[in-house]
Amino acid sequence: MSAAILHWLLLLSQVLLALAMIAAASRMIRGPRAQDRILALDAFYVAAMLMLVLFGIRVGTAVYFEVALVIGILGFVSTVALAKFLMRGEVIE
Amino acid sequence: MRRVLPFPVLTLALLAMWLLLQQSLAPGQIILGSIIAIFASRGLAALQPERPRIRNPASIIKLIYFVTVDVFRSNVAVARIILEGRRHEQTAGFLTVPLDLHDRTALAILSCIITATPGSAWLEYDSLRGVVLIHMLDLVDEQAWIDTIKNRYERLLLEIFQ
Amino acid sequence: MTDIPVWLAIVVGLLSLAGALLTLVGCIGLARFESFYERIHAPTLGTSFGTVAVLLASILYFSVTGQRPAIHEVLLLVFVSVTTPVTLMLLARAALYRDRAERNGTVPPSVGQDIVVPPTDAKS
Numbered sequence: 232m233s234a235a236i237l238h239w240l241l242l243l244s245q246v247l248l249a250l251a252m253i254a255a256a257s258r259m260i261r262g263p264r265a266q267d268r269i270l271a272l273d274a275f276y277v278a279a280m281l282m283l284v285l286f287g288i289r290v291g292t293a294v295y296f297e298v299a300l301v302i303g304i305l306g307f308v309s310t311v312a313l314a315k316f317l318m319r320g321e322v323i324e
Numbered sequence: 325m326r327r328v329l330p331f332p333v334l335t336l337a338l339l340a341m342w343l344l345l346q347q348s349l350a351p352g353q354i355i356l357g358s359i360i361a362i363f364a365s366r367g368l369a370a371l372q373p374e375r376p377r378i379r380n381p382a383s384i385i386k387l388i389y390f391v392t393v394d395v396f397r398s399n400v401a402v403a404r405i406i407l408e409g410r411r412h413e414q415t416a417g418f419l420t421v422p423l424d425l426h427d428r429t430a431l432a433i434l435s436c437i438i439t440a441t442p443g444s445a446w447l448e449y450d451s452l453r454g455v456v457l458i459h460m461l462d463l464v465d466e467q468a469w470i471d472t473i474k475n476r477y478e479r480l481l482l483e484i485f486q
Numbered sequence: 487m488t489d490i491p492v493w494l495a496i497v498v499g500l501l502s503l504a505g506a507l508l509t510l511v512g513c514i515g516l517a518r519f520e521s522f523y524e525r526i527h528a529p530t531l532g533t534s535f536g537t538v539a540v541l542l543a544s545i546l547y548f549s550v551t552g553q554r555p556a557i558h559e560v561l562l563l564v565f566v567s568v569t570t571p572v573t574l575m576l577l578a579r580a581a582l583y584r585d586r587a588e589r590n591g592t593v594p595p596s597v598g599q600d601i602v603v604p605p606t607d608a609k610s
Binding site: 232233234236237239240241243244245247248250251252254255257258261264266267269270271273274277278280281284285287288291293296299300303304307310311314315317318 | 490491492494495496498499500502503505506507509510512513514516517522525526528529532533536537540541543544547548551556558559561562565566569570572573574576577579580581583584
């Protein structure tokens with residue numbers, strides 16, 4: 232009984248996060264400018280990270296947490312590098 | 325002490341992070357984590373960062389409380405603006421705020437607070453004039469926002485750092 | 487996941503639902519707002535209390551079902567709340583710089599001394 236409640240609530244949350252990723256992806260495609268696309272990519276990364284945490288709860292292992300951590304770090308680094316590129320035209324000066 | 329451990333708080337934080345990542349309190353992990361933390365904080369010391377002087381640690385608790393309450397409140401406010409979709413009133417706008425704060429650590433904390441709060445974003449700061457440009461999503465009463473930033477956050481940060 | 491208490495299932499489920507809902511609202515705002523400077527406010531919904539709620543759900547679930555308290559999710563929370571303002575500020579500054587370089591008139595002039603920005607013809 233309780234397992235079923237948790238299963239459906241988690242599934243619903245994951246559907247909501249998937250919709251969030253779709254919304255972010257639509258902004259990524261529509262643009263109109265590079266900074267909008269990068270902002271959308273950042274939001275996409277956050278939603279993906281939360282999605283992985285929920286996967287971890289559903290499966291019941293803490294392994295997904297590490298994946299979420301890696302996604303969070305990659306999202307940060309890539310967004311900073313892209314923002315730096317927009318500002319100066321170079322990532323490393 | 326200062327030569328072995330130039331940044332004691334950072335070293336402790338790194339050790340805590342190591343233990344959290346390992347999810348254990350085994351003696352071996354504590355030793356390994358301490359070694360890594362000590363070397364990493366000495367690595368930071370090689371960069372010679374400015375050492376922040378904290379005058380009033382009690383105010384930090386108050387600041388954390390204010391930030392949590394405000395972030396929660398503006399979460400609700402921004403969610404309402406998005407869901408209601410009242411986009412024709414054009415209430416978003418830019419705001420310039422003069423600041424009395426000059427400590428670099430305090431400014432960094434203030435900028436993180438303002439940007440992390442939904443509905444306000446720190447855009448740029450000029451250190452010569454001490455003026456900051458902020459973008460607000462819901463800019464109905466300009467003076468009220470300036471007062472909030474100055475009385476709620478800047479005063480506390482001045483208490484803590486200067 | 488067979489023998490968990492009912493209250494835990496409900497609390498964990500509702501917390502994750504709340505977090506997912508906040509993130510979704512943030513991303514809808516991202517898709518819906520009309521200018522870049524409005525859009526920059528939207529993702530903070532997901533990174534502040536959206537992340538808090540989902541991670542709280544994870545902490546609760548693993549602490550009650552596992553033998554030891556699992557609080558390493560706190561790391562992820564600290565990491566997200568420290569890095570998000572940095573990325574947003576960098577992006578906002580890049581956007582300001584580009585808008586000023588093109589002189590499209592919607593952004594205020596620099597608050598600092600007048601920096602001469604060379605006009606460019608970047609359009610992407």
